[in-house]
Amino acid sequence: MSLAHFESSALAFVQSKLGILDINTVILDDWCGIRLIYETNDVCRCTNDCAQCRTYLALGEDQNPPGDFLRTTLVKASDDHTDVTRNRMLNCKTTADYQSSFVQWLQGRCHTLEEFREELTLVRDFRVVYSAGVSEAGLPALERALKDGIVESARRGMGERRALFDQAVREIFLPW
Secondary structure (H helix, E strand, O other), X not given: OOOHHHHHHHHHHHHHHOOOOOEEEEEEEEOOOEEEEEEEHHHHOOOOOHHHOHHHHHHXXXXXXXXXXXXXXXXXXXXXXXXXXXXXXXXXXXXXXXXXXXXXXXXXXXXXXXXXXXHXXXXXXXXXXEEOOOOHHHHHHHHHHHHHHHHHHHHHOOHHXXXXXXXXXXXXXXXX
């Protein structure tokens, strides 16, 4: 199911939390299920003490398997993901952490054209649904800058896989 189907409900949910949380940016993606990625002031200064975190307390921890529904709760990082996140919760990330997670995954775990295509499709498809101080009309430019940053940062560390990576970028993003 397309993420566009979830954008309005994601934005409505985020707006319902604006008086409760100091939200900087929220991203909608479909990695291990349709979910929201939160950058709040709490996330920016995270010490992984979830019991004391306003974001954690306001959103709660997810208990559901991935599915075709909008996951608004927080998802605990598994041991398999500790190399691409510094937080206990997979969807607690600053935008820089979010970009870095993609870059690390692309550089460290993608080795075939198909793996690059799959990961770059996730990059292409994520949506910025809210960013403090950015108008709705300005969100696409912010989103594009985040995506361009991921691709350019990942490209720099590709080494001998760069040709495969560039081919996947052309296939997934062009025409951009």
